[in-house]
Structure formats: C-alpha cells, structure tokens
Amino acid sequence: MQHGKYRFIVGFLIVPLAIYGIFVISPFVQAIYYSFTDWTGLSPDFEVVGFDNYRKMFQDDVFWKSVGHNVLLLLVLPLVTLGLGLFFAFMLNVGGRRRKNAAVAGVRGSGLYKVIYFFPQVLSIAIVALLFQFAYNPNSGALNSFLKAIGLGSVQPDWLGDPQLALWCVMAVMVWSNVGFYVVLFSAGMSSIPKDFYEAALLDGANRVQTFFRITLPLLWDTVQTGWVYMGIMALDGFAVVQIMTVGPGGPDYSTEVLAYFLYTKAFRDGQAGYATTLGVALLIVTMIFAGVVMKLGRRERLEF
Amino acid sequence: MGSTSEFGRRDLIKRAVAVGLIAVPSVSVLTACASGDSGDKSDKADKGQKTGKNPLAVNETAALDVVIFDGGFGQQYAKDAEAAYQSAFPKARVKHGATQEIQTQLQPRFNGGTPPDLIDNSGAKQMDMGTLVGKKQLTDLNALLDAPSIDDPAKKVRDTLRPGVVEMGRFDGEETWILYYAYTVYGVWYSRTALEKLDARYPETWDEMLALCEKAKKKGIAGWTYPGKYPYYLPFSLYPFIAKIGGREVLDRIDNLEPNAWKDPAVKAAFEAYYELYKKGYILRGTPGLTHIESQTAWNQGKALFIPNGSWVENESKKTTPADFKLAVGAPSSLDAKTDKLPFGTIWASGGEPFIVPKNAKNPQGGMELLRIMLGKKSSQNFIKQVSSLTSLNGGTEGLTLPPGLASSQEALTKAGRNVVNPRIQDWYVALQKEKIGVAAIGEMMAGRMTPDEAIAKIQKFSDETREDSSVKKYKHK
Numbered sequence: 001m002q003h004g005k006y007r008f009i010v011g012f013l014i015v016p017l018a019i020y021g022i023f024v025i026s027p028f029v030q031a032i033y034y035s036f037t038d039w040t041g042l043s044p045d046f047e048v049v050g051f052d053n054y055r056k057m058f059q060d061d062v063f064w065k066s067v068g069h070n071v072l073l074l075l076v077l078p079l080v081t082l083g084l085g086l087f088f089a090f091m092l093n094v095g096g097r098r099r100k101n102a103a104v105a106g107v108r109g110s111g112l113y114k115v116i117y118f119f120p121q122v123l124s125i126a127i128v129a130l131l132f133q134f135a136y137n138p139n140s141g142a143l144n145s146f147l148k149a150i151g152l153g154s155v156q157p158d159w160l161g162d163p164q165l166a167l168w169c170v171m172a173v174m175v176w177s178n179v180g181f182y183v184v185l186f187s188a189g190m191s192s193i194p195k196d197f198y199e200a201a202l203l204d205g206a207n208r209v210q211t212f213f214r215i216t217l218p219l220l221w222d223t224v225q226t227g228w229v230y231m232g233i234m235a236l237d238g239f240a241v242v243q244i245m246t247v248g249p250g251g252p253d254y255s256t257e258v259l260a261y262f263l264y265t266k267a268f269r270d271g272q273a274g275y276a277t278t279l280g281v282a283l284l285i286v287t288m289i290f291a292g293v294v295m296k297l298g299r300r301e302r303l304e305f
Numbered sequence: 306m307g308s309t310s311e312f313g314r315r316d317l318i319k320r321a322v323a324v325g326l327i328a329v330p331s332v333s334v335l336t337a338c339a340s341g342d343s344g345d346k347s348d349k350a351d352k353g354q355k356t357g358k359n360p361l362a363v364n365e366t367a368a369l370d371v372v373i374f375d376g377g378f379g380q381q382y383a384k385d386a387e388a389a390y391q392s393a394f395p396k397a398r399v400k401h402g403a404t405q406e407i408q409t410q411l412q413p414r415f416n417g418g419t420p421p422d423l424i425d426n427s428g429a430k431q432m433d434m435g436t437l438v439g440k441k442q443l444t445d446l447n448a449l450l451d452a453p454s455i456d457d458p459a460k461k462v463r464d465t466l467r468p469g470v471v472e473m474g475r476f477d478g479e480e481t482w483i484l485y486y487a488y489t490v491y492g493v494w495y496s497r498t499a500l501e502k503l504d505a506r507y508p509e510t511w512d513e514m515l516a517l518c519e520k521a522k523k524k525g526i527a528g529w530t531y532p533g534k535y536p537y538y539l540p541f542s543l544y545p546f547i548a549k550i551g552g553r554e555v556l557d558r559i560d561n562l563e564p565n566a567w568k569d570p571a572v573k574a575a576f577e578a579y580y581e582l583y584k585k586g587y588i589l590r591g592t593p594g595l596t597h598i599e600s601q602t603a604w605n606q607g608k609a610l611f612i613p614n615g616s617w618v619e620n621e622s623k624k625t626t627p628a629d630f631k632l633a634v635g636a637p638s639s640l641d642a643k644t645d646k647l648p649f650g651t652i653w654a655s656g657g658e659p660f661i662v663p664k665n666a667k668n669p670q671g672g673m674e675l676l677r678i679m680l681g682k683k684s685s686q687n688f689i690k691q692v693s694s695l696t697s698l699n700g701g702t703e704g705l706t707l708p709p710g711l712a713s714s715q716e717a718l719t720k721a722g723r724n725v726v727n728p729r730i731q732d733w734y735v736a737l738q739k740e741k742i743g744v745a746a747i748g749e750m751m752a753g754r755m756t757p758d759e760a761i762a763k764i765q766k767f768s769d770e771t772r773e774d775s776s777v778k779k780y781k782h783k
Contacts, residue, residue, distance in 0.1 A: 038776065042432055043440035044416050056776070137599060138591025139608075161533050161594030161752065247534040251744040252593070252752070268408050270736050271436030272776055 028284075034277040041273030053278035063279065066257040067286070069167060070236055073174075073258070074290060078231035081175050082224060085182025088117060090212055092183065093190040094198065114187060117180035125177060129244035132173045136160050136245075160247055163255035170256050173241050174234060182227050189223040190216060225294070232290050236283065239264065259283045350668045358393075360452040361670045361677065368398040369671040372411060374427035375403040377617050378487065378658065378692040383425070385687055386679045390671075393678070397671065408432050415442060420663035423672035425486070427658050434483060434659065434732060435778040438476045444662040445480040449673040455681035462680055469727050470656050470697045476780060484676055485656020487688075488695040490616045490634055490714040491541035492652050497631035497709075499526075499607055507635040509649050511578055514638045518587035521610055528587030530609035531751070532597035537743025539579070539751060540728070542613040545653040546637035547575045548726045552646035557782045560729045562772040567765040574640055576750065576757035583753050593752040598622075605630065617657075619710030620693050632710035634717050651724040652717055656697055659732075733780045734771055741767040 035053055039046035057063050092110040107113075120128060135142040136159035144156050160166050193216065201211050217224070239260035243249050250257040250265070259279060267276035350367035353359060369390065373383040380403040387399045402421070404410050408430040414420045415432070420442075426432055437443055450463040450471060463471060467488055474483040493507075500506060503521060508514040518528030532538045548556045551571020558566035582588055589609040592600065598621075604612045605625040612618075619632055626632065636652040639645050662672040678684055685698040686705060693708045695715065702715060718725070730738045742764050750760040771777055 040433075040436045040440055041412060042415055042436045043442050044418070045440065056774075133596070136594065138594040139589075139599070139603060144591070156591065158533075158591060158594040158752070161591075163749075163754070247536075247594070247748070248740055248744040250740060251748065253745045253749050253754075254740075265736070265740075268412075268430070269433065270777075271433035275776060 031277045031280055034274055035281045037274045039274040039277075040271045041267055041276070042271050046274065049274070053275045056275065057278050057282060062254055062257060062262060063259075063282075065254050066259045066262045067282075069257060070238070070259050070286065072167070073171065073235035073238060074232055076171060077174055077235040078228050080171075081178050081231050082182060082227050084175065084179045085186055085227070086212075086217070086220075086224070088113075088179070088183045089186035089190055090208075090216060093187055094211065094216065095208060114184060117183040119180060120177045121181045121184075123177070125240045126244060128177045129173060129241045132169075132176075133160070133245045136169055160245060160256075161252060163252045166246060166252060166255045170238065170241050170246065173245065174238065178231065178234060182231075185223060185227060186220060189220045193219050229291070229294055232294065236260070236287055236290065259286070350671075352670060357458065359674075361448060361674050363394065363670045363674045364668065365394040366396045367668040367671055368400060369423075369668055369675065370400045370402075370421040370666075371423045371672070371675065372402040372404065372407070372421045372425070374407055374425040374431070374658070375405055376428045377621055378688075378694065382684070382688040382691050383679075386675060386684045389678050389684065390675050393674075394671075406430050415663065415665075418665050419667075420665055421672075422662060422666040422668045423675055424661050424663065425658055426483075426661050431659070433735070434661075435476070435780070437661070438482050439778045442664050443482045444664050444666065444669045444672075445482065446474065446484055446662065446673065446676075447479070447481050449484070449676055450481060452673075452677060455677055462677060465680065465699060466697050467656075467695075467699045468723075469654075469725065473656050473727065473729075473732075474659075483659045483661055485659050485697055486676075486679060487657040488654065488697050489657040490652060490654045490695070490717055491614070492545070492634040492636055492717065493542045493611050493638075494604075494614045494618055494632065494634050494710075495611050496604075496607070497633050498629050499610055503610075507633070508638050510639045510642055515581065515585070515587075517610070518582065518585070522585075522587060526607065527589035527609040529582050529611045530589035530592050530595070530600045530603055531613055532595060532600045533591075533593035533748065533752065534596045535739075535743070536748025536751060537739045538597065538613050539747050540613075540731075540738070540743065541615060541653060542637055543575060543579060543747070544728045545651055545726050546578070546640070547571050548728075549637050549645050549647045549649075549651040550574050550640050553726050556726060556728045559768070560733065561781050562734075562768050562779070564769065564772075565765065567761050567768060571646075572761060573757060576761060578640055580750055580757045583751055588751065593748070601625070611635075615657075616694055616710065616714045619708060630709075632708075633713040634710065636717060636721065647724050650717070650720040650722070651726060652721045653727065654718060654721070654725045655727040657694075729780065729782070734777065736777075737767055737771045741771075 036048055036050060037046045038049045038052075092106040092113055094105075095107055123131075138144055138156060138158045138161060141159070143159065147153070147155055157165055160169050197215050197219075198211060201215055206214065237260050238258045242256050242258055242261045243264070246256040248256075250261055260283070263276045263279040263283065266272045266279060350364045352362045353364035353367075355362035359365075369387075371383065371387060373380045380401075383403075384401060387401055391397065391399050402410075405428055407424070407426055407428055411420060411424065411432065415437075426434070426437075451461055454460045454462045454465045456465075470485055470488070471481055473485055474481040476482060495507065500517075503517065503524070505517050505520070508517050514528075521528055544556060547569075551569055551574075555566070555569045555571050558569070559572075589600075589603060595603065600609075600612060601614070601618060601622040602625045603609055605622055605627065616634065619626075634652075636650050639649050642649070660676055662669050662676075666672055679688075680696070680698050682698065682701050685696040685701045688694070688696050689702060689705060689707070689711070693711045695702070695711065707715065730742075746755070746760045746764045746767070749755040750757060755763070772779070
C-alpha cells in the first residue's frame with residue numbers, strides 16, 4: 001500500500017507546488033538573474049552587466065544607511081511591540097486583583113480594553129500613517145498642541161522634520177498599529193494555560209512578576225516566537241509608513257530611508273529596475289539571516305501541558 | 306502530540322509558513338512585469354489620407370487610446386478635446402483612461418509593447434523620461450510641430466507655442482520627444498492683501514525683503530514658509546535667484562553637472578541670503594515638518610507672507626484661500642540691483658504636464674492629432690478656464706477673465722520678457738534634484754542643521770557622484 005499512499009500524496013501536492021513554483025520560486029530566480037542586468041523597467045531590452053550592480057550597491061552610502069535603519073528596526077520593533085503586547089495581555093488576563101471564585105483574573109474592564117487595543121489593527125496602515133502625519137504636524141498637530149496645553153510651549157519638536165526623531169516617530173507608529181494584534185494573540189495563548197498552575201504558584205506565595213516569568217512566559221514561548229517572526233517581517237518592510245509619512249519621503253537627509261523604500265525609488269522613479277532587483281536580493285539575504293537566527297535562538301525545549 | 310525532541314507537524318508547518326511569508330514580498334514584486342516581448346509592430350493602424358483638414362494623415366477608423374494623469378488638473382479638459390477629436394473622426398473609437406498611478410499602470414504595457422497612443426506622463430508616479438527616451442520608446446513629435454496649427458493653417462504648431470516649450474521636449478538630438486501642455490510659472494507667491502495690511506508692496510530688493518520680514522515678525526507673522534517635507538519647492542525661487550545674481554550660465558553649468566558648478570559665488574550668495582531667513586527667525590515655526598498642503602494652508606491663514614511655489618498653487622489651495630486673498634507671484638528680489646547679472650523680473654517658467662506618444666503606439670498619428678486639437682485656441686481656453694493654469698499655446702488668454710494668480714503669472718511673464726530661466730536639473734536628474742539636493746541639503750540648511758558652505762559642499766559631492774554614475778543618462782545644454 002506504500003506505493004498508493006505516495007501517489008495519493010503527490011496528487012494532492014502537485015497543484016499547490018506548481019502554483020508555488022510559478023508564482024514564488026520562478027520570480028525569485030528571475031530576480032536574481034535581473035540583478036545582474038541593466039534592465040530599466042521601462043523597456044524589454046537589457047544587457048547582462050555582471051557584478052556592476054553589486055559593486056555599486058556596496059559603495060552606495062544610502063544603501064548602507066537603509067540597511068542600518070532596517071537592522072535597528074529589527075532590533076527595536078519586536079522587542080518593544082512584543083514586550084508591550086505581553087505586558088498588556090498579562091494585565092488583561094492575570095494581572096487583576098484576586099476575586100472570590102477565580103484564582104486569576106484580568107484588570108477591571110479587560111474585555112473593553114481588548115477591543116480598544118485591537119482597534120488599530122482594523123485600520124489600514126495608510127490611514128494610520130496619515131492620521132499620525134496630522135498628529136506629528138509641528139504647528140497644529142495633536143502632539144505639539146498637547147505639549148502647549150500642559151505648559152511646554154517652548155518644547156515644540158519638528159517630529160518628522162527632525163533627523164534625530166524621525167525614525168523613532170516611524171517606529172512609534174509601527175508599534176502602535178501592531179501592539180493590539182499581539183495583545184489579542186497572547187491573550188488567546190494565556191487563556192489556554194490551566195488555571196491550576198497559577199493557583200499553585202499563588203499558594204506558594206509567588207507575586208505577579210514571578211508568575212509572569214516562571215509560568216506565563218515559558219508556556220507562551222511558541223506564540224512569542226511566531227510573533228517575533230511576524231514582527232521581524234514588519235521591521236524589514238516599513239515601506240508604507242515611510243512612504244506616506246516621512247519627509248522627502250525617506251528623509252530628512254535619509255534618516256528614515258529603509259531598504260524597501262529605497263528599492264522602490266530605484267525601480268519606479270529612477271528607471272533602474274536592475275539595480276533595484278539587486279537591492280531586492282540583498283533584502284532577501286538579510287531576511288534569510290534573520291529567519292535563520294530566529295529559528296536557531298528560538299529552538300528551546302517545548303513544554304507540554 | 307509527539308515528544309519534545311521530535312520535529313512536530315505543527316512546528317514544521319509553522320516554520321514553513323514563516324519562511325514563506327518573509328521571503329515572498331521581498332523580491333518577487335519586481336519581476337512580475339519583466340521581459341515581455343518587444344511588441345509586434347505590424348499591428349499598427351495604417352496611415353489615413355493626408356488632407357488639408359487632416360495634415361497628420363490620421364486613419365479615421367483607427368481607435369485612439371488616451372491615458373491622462375488625473376491630478377491637480379483633473380481630466381475633463383482631455384475629455385473635451387477627445388470629444389472634438391470624435392466629431393472630427395466620427396468613425397474612430399476613443400478610449401479614455403485616467404489615473405494617478407501612471408507608472409504602475411503603464412509600465413507593464415510598455416514592457417509588453419502595447420502602450421496607449423497618447424499619455425500625460427505626469428505626477429509623482431510618472432515614468433522616467435530619460436529612460437523612455439534612452440530606450441527609444443517614444444515617437445518624435447516634430448511631425449506634429451511642423452503641421453499647420455488648427456486655428457491658422459498658415460502657421461505651424463511650432464510657431465504658436467511659448468518660448469522654450471519645444472526645447473524642453475528635446476533631449477540630445479533634433480527629435481522632440483515630449484510636448485509640455487501646461488505652462489507653469491514658479492516664484493515667490495504671496496497675498497497682495499496680506500502685504501497691504503503691512504503697508505508694503507512686493508519687495509524688489511533683498512534688503513527690502515528682510516525689512517518686510519522683520520516688520521511682519523513684530524506683528525507675529527512669519528516671513529516665509531515652505532513645504533518642509535518636500536524642500537525641493539525651495540529651488541522654485543532659489544534657482545532663478547541664483548541666475549539673477551550670476552547669470553543663466555551658472556544654472557546651465559549646474560544642469561551640465563560640471564565640476565565645481567555649485568562653487569560659483571552666485572550660488573553661495575543666494576544660499577547665504579536664504580539662510581539668513583532662517584537665522585533671523587523669519588521662517589514659520591515648525592515649517593520643516595509641514596507638507597505642501599499644510600504649508601499652503603498656513604500661508605492662506607496669514608501665518609506667513611511668502612511661499613516658494615508654482616502656478617498650480619492657485620488651483621490646489623482653492624479650498625483654503627480666503628476670497629480677498631489676492632494671490633500673486635513675485636520674481637526673486639534683487640540681491641544687489643547694481644551687480645546682479647539679470648534685471649528684477651527674471652523668473653522660472655517652464656512646461657508642465659508632459660504629453661508623450663509611445664513609439665509602439667498603434668495609432669501615433671491619432672495621438673498627435675489630439676495634441677494638435679488641444680493646442681488650438683478653443684481647447685486651450687477651455688483648459689485655462691477649468692484649471693486656472695496657462696497652456697503652452699502662446700497668448701490664448703485674450704477675452705478671458707483670469708483669476709488673480711493666473712493674471713499675476715501672465716504679468717510676471719510679460720515683465721520677464723526674455724529673462725525666463727528654465728533649470729533642467731529638475732527633469733533631467735530627478736533623484737539628484739529632489740532627494741539629494743532638495744531634501745538632504747537645501748532642506749537641512751533651511752532647517753538650520755547645515756550652513757550654506759556645508760550644503761554647497763554636499764551638493765557638489767552629490768552632483769559629482771551623479772556625473773560618475775554610469776546608470777544615469779546624462780544630458781547637456783547646447
């Protein structure tokens with residue numbers, strides 16, 4: 001029967017694999033090929049130019065700047081977003097005052113908070129970026145108006161107009177728009193942790209911090225790891241927020257330039273699609289390294305419950 | 306589930322999904338539209354009969370495919386012209402398309418060899434002209450320029466256009482690849498009413514400009530604002546200022562990417578004058594973080610007197626402009642009326658809304674014929690009335706009541722006479738002009754984060770890099 005079984009499996013897999021091959025693998029291979037050409041993206045004729053694009057890329061200051069920004073995003077974004085997500089989820093599920101019948105409970109009104117946290121997830125990223133653009137407006141934006149209202153009229157930063165602040169402004173938007181999703185995701189994970197674990201811990205006199213690090217986090221590790229990968233993808237992208245919101249876009253003085261946006265300008269503004277695919281290959285390599293690191297670090301003994 | 310050491314099913318799927326998810330978006334987008342075939346040229350429409358009424362020999366049954374950039378000028382003017390085309394060729398089927406995403410929509414059609422017959426290649430997502438020309442994707446429009454104009458058969462289309470329009474459409478050789486339909490006047494825009502309130506008129510010298518800004522500052526009004534998020538608006542008044550101080554050769558050398566072109570004393574003088582606006586606190590607070598709309602609105606609200614802009618601002622800021630605003634444009638003030646090479650009134654004006662006819666278009670004669678109709682007095686006036694912008698047709702404003710900004714543009718052009726400059730760096734080297742010179746140098750200087758000397762050194766370096774970059778096509782003034 002072994003033989004029949006494989007034929008059965010192959011029969012199921014052939015169509016999805018073919019689609020995957022045509023729409024995912026083949027563009028990859030093609031992209032790598034185009035990265036060795038001077039294709040403009042505006043006409044079908046081009047020549048192979050060897051490693052010229054790669055040489056250019058390695059000497060390109062803007063490329064290194066955008067790689068630097070992507071790496072910074074990659075380090076900061078998941079940490080902050082997942083950290084906040086875990087904290088909020090913990091407070092919503094476990095962090096509340098003890099009530100009569102339950103060993104653990106969320107803070108009061110946690111159901112409502114869950115909805116509020118999830119709300120940004122419903123808005124498209126374009127709307128979010130536009131809204132924050134208004135908030136960051138140095139003259140009439142919400143932030144500076146708030147500062148003025150509390151008597152800090154002398155502190156009126158230019159926000160996106162300031163190279164020191166601009167990238168942090170972008171990060172804040174990305175954190176804000178993503179944290180709600182992880183609150184909900186982690187809440188779901190936490191609610192599946194058996195309550196008796198918490199009861200036992202409480203009987204032993206553990207406080208909230210201890211329960212979080214000794215019980216919640218280890219049992220939630222799988223979910224956190226998945227979240228880490230997703231957040232990493234967000235960090236390597238960042239295109240929409242940068243394009244809609246920032247000075248230039250990508251500025252001021254390249255302070256918010258990220259690989260995805262840089263690639264886009266080269267392909268679709270400057271007519272250098274060949275060079276853009278080279279950048280795409282670089283982005284692919286960075287992504288692969290990231291994925292590898294996460295998989296390696298995340299491999300940790302799994303707890304069953 | 307299985308034990309901890311085994312590669313669990315859930316684990317496997319999760320990892321596969323994760324890797325797939327990261328990998329997919331990064332590169333594959335680009336290649337989707339790659340190498341199509343170069344197009345079968347035999348499916349072109351046959352030429353029609355050349356007659357007095359049909360000098361371009363348009364095939365009267367061939368379909369016409371037009372794509373218009375649906376931006377600040379809308380698309381109605383094109384629809385009206387298409388209606389005129391339709392009545393001239395009742396058997397032709399006219400297909401009208403309008404979009405803001407010119408590049409996204411048309412790039413695949415160019416790659417596939419089936420582009421439309423006439424395109425308004427404009428807006429933030431326009432296709433790079435240099436590349437289109439370099440890759441021989443466009444039709445030479447000299448046939449159109451040599452055809453008789455629609456109003457006066459004795460005159461060629463070429464002779465009815467405003468000065469500089471034909472030259473702008475050329476790149477290296479004699480061919481004219483682009484026809485700019487709108488005509489834009491750049492300069493320092495202001496409200497006559499706001500100046501009257503300060504008992505002032507438009508300052509003709511820089512000293513007067515500084516004095517006026519000081520006066521305004523005392524009343525809590527800023528002298529200048531600009532779209533800090535897109536600081537490449539500043540050159541609209543800064544470049545003609547440079548030309549006024551040092552002569553138009555300075556700008557030509559800059560356009561030609563000559564070594565040390567930016568080290569010219571005229572550049573330094575102009576940069577220092579503008580930097581003084583920042584140093585003396587005449588720039589509206591928060592300007593470096595404003596978009597073009599936000600800065601125009603602040604200017605409309607009377608928070609600042611001057612803004613470097615183009616003549617489209619009248620239409621774009623219509624909704625926020627008070628009725629008694631009396632919008633007007635001023636030429637750059639004289640830095641030193643005695644030593645400046647060009648007189649007061651020197652201004653930047655050039656064509657906008659670049660229309661192109663692709664080489665692989667099926668009905669190129671039709672595309673050109675539509676342009677010929679649009680360059681007639683009737684269509685041109687229709688455009689002026691609808692969108693309050695001038696067209697490339699010289700004159701054509703007789704008998705029209707122009708809105709204040711447009712009337713002021715027309716006056717400014719008359720005053721400038723032959724002293725109209727047209728820096729080409731803006732359309733020749735977009736990346737250099739916008740994100741390098743504009744955002745990374747001039748923007749930084751006007752925000753006070755860089756001195757004029759530093760900015761000039763940085764720009765010269767950018768200019769040198771562009772000159773050395775073999776992937777950027779180069780152009781020269783003749």
